[in-house]
Amino acid sequence: MNAKAILITYPEEESINEALSLAETAGYDVKKIVKQKHITRSRYGIGKGKALEVKDLLDTMNIDVIIFDEVLKPSQHYNLASLCKKEIIDRERIILEIFERRSSNSESRIQIKLAQLRYEMVRVKEKVRLAKIGEQPGFFGLGKYDADIHILDIKSRMSILKKKLEKEEKRRKLYRYQRNKLGIPTISLVGYTSAGKTTLFNHLTGESKITGQGMFTTLTTFTRALNLNENKVLITDTVGFVNKLPAYMIDAFKSTLNELVFSELILLVLDISQKINDIKIKLNSSLHIMNELQVPNTKIIYLFNKIDLTDLNDAYDKYIDLGLEDSNHIVLPISSKTGHNLDKLKDLIGDIIYGKKISIKNNRKFFK
Ligand SMILES: Nc1nc2c(ncn2[C@@H]2O[C@H](COP(=O)(O)OP(=O)(O)O)[C@@H](O)[C@H]2O)c(=O)[nH]1
Ligand SMILES: [Mg+2]
Structure with missing residues (x-):
């Protein structure tokens, strides 16, 4: 519970x-x-x-x-x-x-452990500082001497982890182009926290839950099968981007997204009911991170979620404002709550992954 x-x-x-x-x-x-x-x-x-x-x-x-x-x-x-x-x-x-709940590989587990130790370090140092100026002696039962030992201990754990990390990074680079273990195409949901990724994930995979047998038992709660008529893909609900993410956590965050390179398709979920400037900032920083992870832009579908909270005219204005009409971006207004356009989304995923060439010359049709 x-x-x-x-x-x-x-x-x-x-x-x-x-x-x-x-x-x-x-x-x-x-x-x-x-x-x-x-x-x-x-x-x-x-x-x-x-x-x-x-x-x-x-x-x-x-x-x-x-x-x-x-x-x-x-x-x-x-x-x-x-x-x-x-x-x-x-x-x-x-x-x-x-991050800890979502880390799916040894590299990200190390990165997260490092971030946790940094978090701890800041706090132990502050305790030492307070002890020195005579405030809070024996803070949380810790004397100054204990705290110094504690700091040394954290430092040595961090240096061991950093060495392990180097090895893991080398390994990842070596296996970067290896396909995912199950050989089934994978798609990933990315976007800021509260954009609606999990709601969409649940909506899309709702009927597929029972497939929890055979090879699918190896899946985590965050990756499930998504049935598309005869075909199947795996869909992953990734850890969300977070506002004001502290700098020392950025590597840990990115490492939880390492597996995106194995994704055939990225669904970038935006809350289109927000103010245009907020959406712009979020879109840009999402694209920046994808770029750093070397995810090609051509793999991204933009989902304008929460269309039920606004209307298609507003969504269309935002689409123009975001500069998404200029190239071959695929943009689909959806509602994970009401289910609006989710069948269209499934068709689109099926078409892109299973052969049928798609060319969406005119996104405007989605805004009707
Ligand atoms: N009105 C509306 N609310 C939505 C929609 N999708 C998600 N939400 C709500 O937005 C909040 C955040 O959704 P969640 O799926 O947890 O976002 P996540 O952090 O990206 O996984 C929840 O309260 C959802 O009920 C949508 O299409 N329309
Ligand atoms: Mg979520």
């Missing part, structure tokens, strides 16, 4: 949606959302009054953890945890937990 959580985040809808998706992806069941304009305040992250409110909520609800949608300093973490007597998972930790 999933751990039950209180989520503390900003009041903007976008922040709430993203934080909710992150919590869900990490396997938490959010029972209550607490919103506050400022969540980087000094003592508890949130203001004292709000912190007491959270404490009261905890007394009346059956909650396992507090998810805090910002990065907490160790002292803030300590203060809030002491007040509420609950485990606190901050934004960086939840992202690391997601």
